[in-house]
Amino acid sequence: MAVKIIESCVNCFACEPVCPSNAIYEAKPHFLVDSKKCTECEGDFPVQQCASICPIEGAIVDSFGLAFNPPGSLTGIPPEKMAEAMAELQSH
Ligand code: SF4
Ligand code: SF4
Secondary structure: OOOEEOOOOOOOOOOHHHOOOOOEEOOOOOOEEOOOOOOOOOOOOOOOHHHHHOOOOOOEEOOOOOEOOOOOOOOOOOHHHHHHHHHHHHOO
């Protein structure tokens, strides 16, 4: 079991120091998780510390590829409203 950091990571450094397993490391083009070290925080914390602190929706996913912080979960903006707003912006 291991989480994964994907391309939407903005390299903010927030997750690296909170990992109890030292599984997160700086890489190019974005931070990565060493899947051999990640324990999903089991035994240390009730929730995944990296996903709890990450400010970017969708940047950290579970072993099934599902985002811990799906669209709208941090901003409070419903995904369909966000899609409408983006379409509106792109039409100008
Ligand atoms: S889930 Fe826990 S152990 Fe795995 S990378 Fe995130 S903070 Fe580290
Ligand atoms: S907290 Fe999120 S955005 Fe920041 S470095 Fe970690 S994965 Fe990337």
